[in-house]
Amino acid sequence: MRQGMKQILGAFALVSAVFFGPFNQAKSQDTLHSPLPIPLKFSGNFGEIRTGHFHTGLDVRTEGRAGIPVLAAHDGAVSRVKVSHRGYGLALYLNGGGLTSVYAHLSQFHPRIEAWLMEQQYADEKWAFDGRPSSAFSFSAGDTIGWSGNTGGSFGPHLHFELRDARTQRPINPLHWTFEGSGVTQDMVPPEFRGVWVVPETTGTVEGSPDRFRWTSAYGEGLRVAGPFSLGVEGFDRLDGERFTHGPYGIDVWMNDSLIHSHRMDTLDFSTNADVAAHIDLPAWQDRKGRVHRVQRLPGNRLDIYQRTSGRSSCSVEPGDSARLEVLLLDAAGNETRTGLWLWGDSVAIAKDTLNPAPFEYNLPHRLEVEDVVVEVPANALYGDAVIDIDRSDSGRITVWSEARVTRSDYTLTVPVPSAFMGSGDPMVLCAVDEKGEVEEAWVSDERNGHIQVRLDRFGYFEVRQDTVAPVLGQPVLVDGVLSISIGDDLSGMDRWEGRCGEHWMRWGLDKGVLSYALSDGVLQDRTQEDIRVWCIDAAGNIGQKVFTLASLQAE
Numbered sequence: 001m002r003q004g005m006k007q008i009l010g011a012f013a014l015v016s017a018v019f020f021g022p023f024n025q026a027k028s029q030d031t032l033h034s035p036l037p038i039p040l041k042f043s044g045n046f047g048e049i050r051t052g053h054f055h056t057g058l059d060v061r062t063e064g065r066a067g068i069p070v071l072a073a074h075d076g077a078v079s080r081v082k083v084s085h086r087g088y089g090l091a092l093y094l095n096g097g098g099l100t101s102v103y104a105h106l107s108q109f110h111p112r113i114e115a116w117l118m119e120q121q122y123a124d125e126k127w128a129f130d131g132r133p134s135s136a137f138s139f140s141a142g143d144t145i146g147w148s149g150n151t152g153g154s155f156g157p158h159l160h161f162e163l164r165d166a167r168t169q170r171p172i173n174p175l176h177w178t179f180e181g182s183g184v185t186q187d188m189v190p191p192e193f194r195g196v197w198v199v200p201e202t203t204g205t206v207e208g209s210p211d212r213f214r215w216t217s218a219y220g221e222g223l224r225v226a227g228p229f230s231l232g233v234e235g236f237d238r239l240d241g242e243r244f245t246h247g248p249y250g251i252d253v254w255m256n257d258s259l260i261h262s263h264r265m266d267t268l269d270f271s272t273n274a275d276v277a278a279h280i281d282l283p284a285w286q287d288r289k290g291r292v293h294r295v296q297r298l299p300g301n302r303l304d305i306y307q308r309t310s311g312r313s314s315c316s317v318e319p320g321d322s323a324r325l326e327v328l329l330l331d332a333a334g335n336e337t338r339t340g341l342w343l344w345g346d347s348v349a350i351a352k353d354t355l356n357p358a359p360f361e362y363n364l365p366h367r368l369e370v371e372d373v374v375v376e377v378p379a380n381a382l383y384g385d386a387v388i389d390i391d392r393s394d395s396g397r398i399t400v401w402s403e404a405r406v407t408r409s410d411y412t413l414t415v416p417v418p419s420a421f422m423g424s425g426d427p428m429v430l431c432a433v434d435e436k437g438e439v440e441e442a443w444v445s446d447e448r449n450g451h452i453q454v455r456l457d458r459f460g461y462f463e464v465r466q467d468t469v470a471p472v473l474g475q476p477v478l479v480d481g482v483l484s485i486s487i488g489d490d491l492s493g494m495d496r497w498e499g500r501c502g503e504h505w506m507r508w509g510l511d512k513g514v515l516s517y518a519l520s521d522g523v524l525q526d527r528t529q530e531d532i533r534v535w536c537i538d539a540a541g542n543i544g545q546k547v548f549t550l551a552s553l554q555a556e
C-alpha cells in the first residue's frame with residue numbers, strides 16, 4: 001500500500017508546489033502510531049462527501065462498541081479539550097511534531113485529564129467545555145489518552161481520527177502516513193466508477209433531449225450532444241472486503257487530451273469546507289445520496305483542492321465534430337480506474353421552456369416578493385447563477401424553490417404570520433419541513449408588523465408554527481452509579497439545562513437526548529434526602545423541570 005501511494009505522489013511531484021503545499025509543510029514524520037489497539041478498519045475516509053462538509057478525518061471502526069483504549073498517534077501534549085452534546089462530543093487534541101491529532105466522540109478522557117476537566121466544570125458551573133489545559137498533559141506515541149465512544153454527532157460507536165497542520169489547523173489526509181501498531185486494512189480495490197453526467201445548459205441537448213444523462217460503458221461508446229453542457233463524474237472508493245463506500249482521493253478529467261478538471265483530497269480548510277455544496281451536484285446528493293463531482297467550477301466555490309486548470313466555463317462540441325473525454329478516479333493507496341467516452345456534436349437543439357424565470361446573477365443583490373413573502377439575497381450569497389421562485393399554498397406552506405438548494409452566505413426570508421397566531425406575544429418558529437411536514441430545522445423569531453424575518457442558508461418548504469410546549473423530562477433512573485433522565489422537545493430544540501441539589505451545582509452532561517450525572521462526582525454524598533431539581537429550557541424560552549431525591553430512586 002505504501003508503495004502504491006509513493007508512486008502516485010511521484011507522478012504528481014511536478015504540481016506539488018501548488019497542490020501539496022500545506023500537506024508537505026506539515027509532514028515532519030512518515031509514521032504514526034495506530035490510534036487504536038485493534039486493526040484499523042474505516043467506515044469513513046478523508047474528503048468524502050457529507051451533508052454540508054467534506055469529512056475532515058478518518059472514521060475508525062471500534063467493533064461496534066465503546067470503551068476501546070484510544071492511543072496517542074505521536075508524542076505530544078494535549079492542546080485542547082472539548083466537551084459538547086453536538087459535533088465531536090468529547091474530543092481531545094494532541095500537539096506534537098508539527099501536527100495536531102484529534103480524537104473525537106470519546107466516552108472518557110485519561111483520568112488525569114478527566115480530573116482536571118471536572119475541576120474546571122465545577123468552577124464554571126457548566127458541563128460544555130472548550131479550553132486548553134493549563135497543566136502540561138504530555139503523552140508518548142502509543143499511550144492511552146482516553147476511551148472510544150459514541151458522543152456528540154455520532155451515530156454508532158467509532159473513533160473520528162483527524163490530523164491537522166499544527167500551525168494552520170487545516171486538516172490533512174491521514175492516509176498519507178503509515179500507521180504502526182495493529183495494522184491497517186489493505187486497499188487493493190480500485191475506485192468504482194458510476195457514470196459521467198452530461199447536463200445540457202440553456203438550449204443544449206444530450207441524445208436529443210434537454211434532460212441530463214448519465215453515461216456508463218453499458219450505454220455504448222459515447223453520446224450525441226448539442227449546445228453548451230456541463231459535466232459531472234459519479235464514483236466512490238471501497239477498501240478490500242469492506243461494505244463501506246468512501247470518497248475517491250482524486251479525479252482527473254481530460255477533454256481532447258487537455259486537463260479540464262483535477263482535484264485531490266490532501267488538505268481541507270474549515271473556513272471553506274461548506275463549499276462542498278458547490279463541488280457536488282447537490283440535488284443528486286440530497287435526493288439519492290449520489291456522489292457526483294462537478295467538472296466545471298461554480299464561481300463562488302472557494303475550495304483549494306483543485307489544480308489551476310479546473311475550468312469554470314461549460315463545454316460544447318461543434319456539429320459534425322467529436323471530442324474524447326477521459327476520466328481517472330484515484331484512491332489514496334494509488335489504485336486507479338480509467339474510463340472514456342466520445343461526445344459527438346449534434347445540430348439538433350430544442351428551445352428550453354421560456355416560461356422559466358430568469359436566473360439570479362450570483363454577483364448581484366436580488367429581491368423577490370410573491371404574495372407577501374419576501375426573499376432578499378445579497379450579492380455573492382449564491383455559488384452561481386440560479387433561478388429562485390416563491391409559492392404560497394392555502395395551507396400556509398411556503399415554498400422557496402431554487403435549483404441551488406443552499407446559499408454560500410445567509411439570505412433573508414420574510415413571511416407573514418398566520419392570523420391565528422397574531423398578537424399572541426409568544427415567539428414564532430419558522431420551520432423548514434420536508435414533504436411530509438416533518439421539521440428539519442427551526443428558527444425562533446419575534447413577530448413584527450404581522451411578519452417574521454429569518455436569516456438562513458437553505459431553500460425548500462417552510463411553515464410558521466408556535467412553540468408553547470415545554471421540554472419534557474422523563475423519569476430519572478439510577479443504573480451503575482449514574483443518574484439519567486431522557487429529555488425531549490418539539491420544534492425549537494433544547495437551548496440549555498441545569499441540575500442542582502439545593503444550592504449545589506451538579507455536572508449533568510447531555511448526549512443524544514439523555515442527561516446524566518455520575519454519583520462519583522460526590523455532590524449527593526450526605527444529601528440523599530435533599531431535592532434534586534433538573535430543568536431544561538428550549539430555544540423559545542419554555543421551561544420543563546423534574547424534582548426528586550436520590551433516596552426515592554435508591555428505594556425502588
Ligand SMILES: [Zn+2]
Nearest residue numbers: 057058059160
Ligand atoms: Zn468522522
